[in-house]
Amino acid sequence: MTTKPVPASSAGMRERIGSRMADRVFHLLCLAGALTVGVLLVLVLWELIKGSQLSMHKFGWRFFISRTWDPNVDDYGALPFIYGTIVSSIIALLIAVPLSVGTAIYLTDLAPLWLRQPLTSLIEMLAAVPSVIWGLWGIFVLVPLLRKDVYPVLQKSLGFLPFFKGTILGVGLLTAGIIVAIMILPIVASVSREVLRSVPNLQREAAYALGATRWEVTRIAVLSYARRGLFGAAVLGLGRALGETMAVTMVIGNQPSVSPSVFAPADTLASVIANQFPEAAGISLSALFELGLVLLAVTIVINILAQIMIHALTTAETRRVA
């Protein structure tokens, strides 16, 4: 280790104080940057709370269980949108998580080395496609395909379940869920990949040494070890799915209704805000603000949960093993 020799001359002294000043300014700039993000978040939260006052006073808690959204008599309720958001996000997770985890396993353990980077880049490119493009692709390609070929088959085979009853329109909860699944695939896959990579090789080697097969190694040594981190990745994907707006609004049908059928048109918090905000005024605007507040609150909570879970895995476990 070398230490900086203490300069004997006064010029050297000035130089040392100068660089300390520079350090402090740099420190302050970075602090300001970090604080700005936090301040912005608080400001947004504040604006949303301020804007929802009218609606909160008029509807109170009834807002969360009312199914009506009637601009003509100014009666608003959030239930159909909360339902649509949650159901479409759950469908998206059910589709995306197995695919993502499978992809992550392939990328960390099974793929030949020359394939790993190109495939990773390809998946990350999926994340670069703008939401609107997915929406357009959804309307013109996915919806007709699903309506003509996929859904009728689904209804014929699983139609006894209440989820698959009802008229098939092509647009609806399931279609929105599928599009969102495609959109959250890259983020869940890449976080899962990081999580699986952080599993120490000792685990895998130990399992192999005990005579486990490839699948058993993956299941016992890798997946069960990485359980919490993978769950965190899924929750991160959920956070993204909840806020997805443009793609969803184009394929979900925009009908605020609560129906057990996944073929039914529905609406989500983000979608209705995007649709009605420009024309809203007075109470309807306040109701939209309140919907926004609900969405923001849920998204923040979910994202914090996800961060905690992923962080807990990647640090604590490495400490434990070492």
Add this chain to the structure above:
Amino acid sequence: MWKDAYSKNHPGVQINYQSVGSGAGIKQLTSQTVNFGASDAPMTDEAMKSAPGKILHIPVVAGAVAITYNLPGDPKLKFDPDTLAGIYLGQITKWNDPKIVALNPGVQLPDQAITVVHRSDGSGTTFIFTDYLSVVNQDWATKVGKNTSVNWPTGVGGKGNEGVFGQVKQLPGAIGYVELGYAVENKLPVADLKNKAGKFVTPTPDSVSKAMATATIPDDFRFSMVDAPGDDAYPISGASWVLLYQKQSDAAKGKVLVDFLKWCVTEGQKMSPQLDYAPLPDSVQQRELKLLDTVTF
């Protein structure tokens, strides 16, 4: 279209128009962020009271809301007010319902569910359409009402005219309402509607003009022209207004604005049919010019 034509003849004048929706337009006019706004629905009394000055309504075009549908063979269909209301209320659910069959003898109507398509965003087109349904059908008036955005009893929503037309085009058995221009440009079939006089009328700029000619138009130009009594009037017609303050704060801009609007309601009317809008009848043009003369700077 008008602003480009006017700018060509009057170099040095630049008019900026942004399509943001009637509600946003009115909001910006009230907060005076813009010099003029446009809307497909007249401002309500409360909205006008909350504005900082008196706002003038200048109708500049009239258009039709066409009913379009997706059926094999694109047959020419006829509807009457109660059938249309029944479809949008969710009471009539199949294409081969006896009411529709009775109106369209000779057309092979399939045993297929009707998928209703409406607007998911607030819109002047919705206002005109629901205004019409409220006037002709008591059930609709009490259950749903008229507004730029309503609680639709059934159907799926599309964003903008494009969204509705997109949904109708993709879904066999769908029915939707769009501005006439959109239907014509995209070659969608449009239905004939039975008007107040009992005749079935096709939506065209001409039938809209006839509706405007027979509608009652008060001096402040805030009116509704749905279900007009004329013989060849198309029942779902509405005007679009330009909104501006009677007292213009910026004299230079104000003079240009009035000049532009005077041009719009006279010379500009010749361009309307190109976009499938109806030109204003002469009598209305004269009354509007008089109103524009009352603008002070």
